[in-house]
Every structure is written in C-alpha cells, then in structure tokens.
Amino acid sequence: MFNQFKKISFTVLLSALCTSAMADVVVVAHPSASDASIIKPVIKKIYLGRMNTFPSGSPLVAVEQPSDSPTMQEFHSKVTKKTPDQLRSYWAKMVLSGKGIKLDVLQGNAAVKAWVASHPDGLGYIDASQVDDSVKVVYTLK
C-alpha cells in the first residue's frame, strides 16, 4: 500500500502542476539629511531591516506604507522584489526569531511625507506627485 500511496501522491502533484502602469515612486528624507542620494541596494537593505544608518553613518528610522497601498506594492516590486505576502512572511521570520524589529507603517503618502518632514533621521517613500519642499528626494525608482 505504501508504494501505491507514493504513486497516487505523484499523480495528484502532477495534476496540480496544469498569474500596470504606475506612477513614479521616490524615496524621501528630511531636507537636512547630509546624504544627497542613496543607491538602490542600500534602500533594499534598509527596507529589509538589515541597515538602520544612512550611508554617511548617521542613524535613520525608516517607515513603511500599508500592504494594500499601490505605492507600497510598486516600491517593493522594484526594490525588495517581494510581494506583500512574501514581505509578511519575511518580517514574521525576522520578528519571531528575534532578529529584526518591523518597520512602522504610516497610512499613505501624506502621512509618510509629513512624518519625514518633521524627523531629521526619517526616511520614507511616496508617490512622486506628492513631493514638495518639505522633503528631499534621495532616490527615484525607474
């Protein structure tokens, strides 16, 4: 019966084997930030919780957007290359093994911009159409 079960299992598996255009997203920092720009690999490390300093060495606090936000989905598809589901699992592994502290989530572009504008160590990403003089663009996603 064991061999028969193996055959059935293979059959079931084989039968199971028969998936926009977006606005630009920019990474923004406080206008006083000493870094004029940040390269994409560094942004990836920051948003995977592997780095919490600017390239210049000063501490930073990065903030996230909600997983149902188009800006969030566009940002992560290009930077971390993870879907919201994959990010949820990634952070669960980091947090539930004690190896990372999840980034805080702010509700949307306006909230992120306002928070970064009021925090010299702040970093966030927003839709490019939202940019004004209150924040400094350090990277533009292409």
Place this chain on the structure above:
Amino acid sequence: MNKTLRFVVATLMLCSGSAFSGVEDNIKIGGFASAAYAVSDSVDPYSERIDEDGSWDETRLALNISAKISNKLSFAGQILMAGRENNFDAHADWAFGRYKFSDTTSVLFGKIKYPSTLFSEFYDVGYLYPWSSTPQELYNLEVGGSGAVYESVKGASLLFTMMPDEIEYVFQPFVGNADMEDGTMKKLVGFMVSANGDNFQVKVGYNQGEFHPGGGHGDGGEEGEEGVFHDFDDETPDKETWNFGASGELGNLVGYVEYARIKYDGFSGLDTDAGYATLGYRINKFLPHITFASFEQDNGREQESVTLGVKYALTDNASLKVDWSVIDTQPPEEDDGEGWHGIEATGLFFDGTDDEVNIVYLTLDVLF
C-alpha cells in the same frame, strides 16, 4: 483562574493596547497561534501524542515582544504555551539581547533560538511553512527523535550579515548549552552559514558538544522510561551534527529539502540520517504539496513517510491546512534478542508499532 487562562487574558490585554503601536513607540508586541488536531488509525501513539483517539497537543499560542533600547541595543523575547510541553504551561521560548556593532555585525546573548536548520528559528510558527507540522523525521524534539534540532541555545552568538549584491550572506557562530527533552547539550559550539536570495535560501550548519542524558526539561533518561539513552550510564558522549537545507520558489513552484547527519561518539548505533524533500505548487490561495521524509538510525531503526497536504490562505494573516501522512517504520536490528539495547521504538513510534499508519492533521494558523 488557572495559569493558561491568565496567560491568554494577559496576552489579549497587551495586544489590545499595543499591537499597533505608533511609530514613536520602541516596544512592539505580536505573536502567533495554531489550533491543531491530529488523529491516526493506530492505537500506538506517534511521537508520544497522536493515536486513534486524536490529539490537540500540537496547539500553541505565543506572545512576542521586541524592545528597541537604542539604535544599537535591543531585546526580544517570546512566551510560548504549547500542548506538547507540560500541558500548555507558559514558558520563555527564547529571550535575548542584541547589540549591533554595525549594520553587519551584532552579538546576541541570552536564550537564543537555534539557527541551523531552515525552520528551527520559527519551529512553532505554523503560518510560515506549508505543513501542519515540520517534517518530524528531522524536526521531532521528543526523546528518540533525530536530535538534529534544539529549541534554543542558552549562550551567545555573533551574527554577521553581508549583502554585497542581490544575495544576503549570513554567518552565525554560537556557543552555549541546549536543553533537550532527553538531556542537555553542554559546551555546544557551532555555526550556521546561509545565502538568501529573493526566491531562495541555502543553509548549512554544524555543531558539536557533550551530550548529558537526563537533566533536560523532559523526563527522559530514566531506566525503563524511554529505553533509548540509559545505556549511556554516566557517560557524556560527544555529539556532532551536520545539516544542509535549501528552499526556493520558481514561479508558482515551491520546494524545500533538508538533510542532517547526527553522530554520537562511542554509540554509533544511534547515529542518524534524517531528511525530507517537499514540492508544492501555488494555485491562487491554495498550496498543495507533497513531502517524502526519512529517518534512519545505524541500528536499523527507520521511518519513511509520504505526506500530501494543502495550505489555504484564509486571510493575509491566517491559513488553514489539511495534511495526510502515511508512515512506514522498522524497528532496530536485534543484538541481544530484545531489540537494540532494549529500544522498542519503531521509527518515531517510541513504544513501537507493527502497522503502516495513516495520520490526518487539521490546522488553523494565525499571525497577530
């Protein structure tokens, strides 16, 4: 109010007040829960718990707390209550401090989660894997299991992470003691190396130490109780473990493979090869999967299993799973007419079984 109820009430109170803490807060609280039922078609208990009467002992609930003291210093801990351990009594699953020398180098100190295998750091977090429980041929923590995995290491660890390109490399050496169900690993020294890409992970681990039978958090090691380790007498044999694991996603296809070799110096009959391979295919919210797993000791005691399962994503933070395992076992080869050193276990049926056994699992996993 009993201890379990007090823990649940405390958890809910804490969560209701702090789970969605604001950006200025430095303490974060989360956790996970799994409600799990398993039943077999055998009177012989599998892994001491699952038989034809059914078992809820795989059910568990955990509360996780992280505190960022400064940009360099943080503390984290997890309180777990699990049916498999002392009837749901709450205990510290792990708790440790972390000091970051830089973005690439940290030291961890305290009760650290064992890092070496793919799922050892989140052994109980059912939401993070496709099965109802991790393949027991490698991951079983009970007396007479493979011994490839420890729940935690009390000691210290360095954590080096580098991400020079798209791949992150991690090197984590550790030292300390590890409690087991059937004893304690003392003077444990080991390391884990991993490469983590966008859609894959490769992990290699090695450790060695002195195995001290008894004295763990279980009640093993007693003459006649388990039959596995009493031949050690007062000896503390060196135990050595090598393991390899890989996981990957290619489109909708997902796969996991792990292997471990465990060696006891002077007790080669207990040397063990354990491993599994899993293949799954995502179809919208469904993940059907199949797993072949094997446990083989040099004394001839063996187990092979095939598991068919489906994981269904109920919500972003919850999943429902159904698994069906068929398990085939062999007893140890006899050396004195009474089994190998008196061991009665066949596979992971620690009291033995003559049957090919079917087990069905039903699990609801939640992250919060």
